[in-house]
Amino acid sequence: MSSKTKNIILIAGFILALFLCYHFAVKNTLQEKQRYNKLKAEEVMFENIPKQLLTLNKKNEYYTGLLKKYQLGETSLQNNLLKTINKKAGELNLKVIDFNEPHIARKNGLNINTYTITLQGSFNNMIKLIYSLEQQTRFGELVNVHFIKQKNYRTRREYLQATIMLQAYL
Incomplete structure (x- = not known):
């Protein structure tokens, strides 16, 4: 080798x-x-x-x-809102005249629920309820409050109604 x-x-x-x-x-x-x-x-x-x-x-x-x-429980936002409004209305001697189903809109991937609530009673108590909804709870933002003075022709009495629009972003 x-x-x-x-x-x-x-x-x-x-x-x-x-x-x-x-x-x-x-x-x-x-x-x-x-x-x-x-x-x-x-x-x-x-x-x-x-x-x-x-x-x-x-x-x-x-x-x-x-x-x-913020008074949010295990149930839906709508039920919690109605419960809170009824509780405050009872304390402030207001009547809840109308609480409709929310109007649902979709914008930029968010669902916007608009709740319309109609109340009847004195102006000061309505303002207190509106303040409570706006500052003490976190259901959404108030976008419109419309006051209207109406007359009941049978009793010849006038009363004040407020229509409140509250928007919640989901």
Whole structure:
């Protein structure tokens, strides 16, 4: 055998030895390193779970408090609005004459519900109810309030009616 052949066999053997070393040792080590890093990341994630749970419980208490503060319950917005209006109207000696189904419009991907409410009673009490709807609850924004003085010809008495339009964005 010549030295050239010996060198070629030596280089081929060296390359084969490198391939076998990589295949049986280095490849497994790299896979185990990846698995270790993945498990380490999961460990960090599991260490944060109690903190996340505590944060979520605090958020839940905060949002529950907001729902109670703004008188929003588990039922629909329309039912909550009617319940609130009836409660305030009873306190302020007002009559709820009309509460229609909402007019629903769609604009820029949002549903806009417009509720029309008609009340009868004294001006000051109506203003108090309107203020309460606007400032103490978060049902939506008042877009129109229309007062009209009417006369009942049978009793020959005059009374005041207010038509309120309230928009809620859903």
